[in-house]
Amino acid sequence: MHLHTAPRRSTRSLRGQVAVVGIGEGGYWRHGQSPDPEFKLALKAILAACRDAGLDPRQIDGFASYGDDRNDASRLATALGIHRLRLATMQWGGGGGGCCAAVANAAAAIAAGMADCVVVFRALAQGEHGRFGQVSGVSTISGEKAYLMPYGVLAPPQRFAMRVQRFMHEHGVQQSALRAIALACYHHAQANPRALMHGRPLDADRYDASRWITEPFHLFDCCMENDGAAALVLVAAERARDFAAEPVYLLGAAAGAPHRAAAMAHNAPDYGSAGYAAVAEDLWRMAGLGPPDVGSVQSYENFTGGVVMALTEHGFFRPEEANDFLTVDNLLSPHGRLPLNTSGGNLAECYMHGLELVLEAVRQVRGTSTSQAPRRDAALVIGAPMVSPVSNLLLGSEAAL
Numbered sequence: 001m002h003l004h005t006a007p008r009r010s011t012r013s014l015r016g017q018v019a020v021v022g023i024g025e026g027g028y029w030r031h032g033q034s035p036d037p038e039f040k041l042a043l044k045a046i047l048a049a050c051r052d053a054g055l056d057p058r059q060i061d062g063f064a065s066y067g068d069d070r071n072d073a074s075r076l077a078t079a080l081g082i083h084r085l086r087l088a089t090m091q092w093g094g095g096g097g098g099c100c101a102a103v104a105n106a107a108a109a110i111a112a113g114m115a116d117c118v119v120v121f122r123a124l125a126q127g128e129h130g131r132f133g134q135v136s137g138v139s140t141i142s143g144e145k146a147y148l149m150p151y152g153v154l155a156p157p158q159r160f161a162m163r164v165q166r167f168m169h170e171h172g173v174q175q176s177a178l179r180a181i182a183l184a185c186y187h188h189a190q191a192n193p194r195a196l197m198h199g200r201p202l203d204a205d206r207y208d209a210s211r212w213i214t215e216p217f218h219l220f221d222c223c224m225e226n227d228g229a230a231a232l233v234l235v236a237a238e239r240a241r242d243f244a245a246e247p248v249y250l251l252g253a254a255a256g257a258p259h260r261a262a263a264m265a266h267n268a269p270d271y272g273s274a275g276y277a278a279v280a281e282d283l284w285r286m287a288g289l290g291p292p293d294v295g296s297v298q299s300y301e302n303f304t305g306g307v308v309m310a311l312t313e314h315g316f317f318r319p320e321e322a323n324d325f326l327t328v329d330n331l332l333s334p335h336g337r338l339p340l341n342t343s344g345g346n347l348a349e350c351y352m353h354g355l356e357l358v359l360e361a362v363r364q365v366r367g368t369s370t371s372q373a374p375r376r377d378a379a380l381v382i383g384a385p386m387v388s389p390v391s392n393l394l395l396g397s398e399a400a401l
Helices: 038-053 073-080 095-111 145-151 156-171 175-189 204-209 237-242 277-287 304-313 319-325 355-366
Strands: 018-030 062-066 087-091 117-124 212-214 226-236 248-256 296-299 378-382 390-396
Touching: 018 038, 018 095, 018 237, 018 355, 038 073, 038 117, 038 226, 062 073, 062 095, 087 095, 095 117, 095 226, 095 248, 095 355, 095 378, 095 390, 117 355, 156 212, 156 304, 156 319, 175 204, 175 304, 175 319, 226 237, 226 355, 248 277, 248 355, 277 390, 296 304, 296 355, 304 319, 304 378, 355 378, 355 390
Parallel strands: 062 087, 062 117, 296 378
Antiparallel strands: 018 226, 018 248, 117 226, 248 390, 378 390
């Protein structure tokens, strides 16, 4: 009989091995209003990312996505004239929990020599395929839904509101913290002509007067529903300077779920949580950096309450400090302590299931954001909170390596 001791901590890392050399979008619309089918949106975003990089699309040899994206890698490769497809990966997880993990999967494949030039993409045309995640015509249910649907808990706001209410109750978090996140997102969208809420500012009175969706979420605490596509191109770091755009390097990435995260009937041990405590530790360890080193954060807002939890679990402040830290002034670029969702985020730019947040982090490191933060050497992306598994990503400049 052999006793297994705990393994030594690995020195394996993606830090500095892979770079983003191109980003692109296929256009953003309100849900159901895209003039193009979903596959065409994906192609437009990929071609835009290739133009940004100065890359011949035929040099792509891999694709990575998440959230059950419907656009088949082999079909994309054929449409783009790619000579050989070497990689096609899809990250498990609901909605945008995998937006950062898809980038990490692409980077890992490049670092392992399984592909040389990988596109990470997300495309969505709800007028063509129906609203994402809509529950209709279901005759059989299993897993978590079997404990929820019989009682009318069908929509994400209902499910996640209970987790946020628990967190707010346990730590004394006030509605003002959620309001500050929404106001910061809308403020940044006013400087971003790509944002669907550009020209539609939000103030505190309008937020407070908006209808409840399910407490503690007002209308403006909830993400939009959109059509569109986004993409980014990754290559090995040693090739990064061969392309037209300024490269942005992967400093750290992590994904996963806490112990018993999928315990049925909303009975996980750490219920009032975004699911990021251990995942954040893994990210900081790989990057060799911490919260004080971060110049801006793009944090996935399916609902504003999840942002509060995710930021605490990444160590930016303790839960009991949320009301003092989460003020509008603290979250605005360029003078706030932590510029947040500087393109407008899911609430006010476009809900492309979080991939648009990764593109904005690239812009922040390049120094080309419409709401540029003064410190740009490290930009954090946090994927969808309160789903399982979750993921995160730290991008940085060459100076941060």
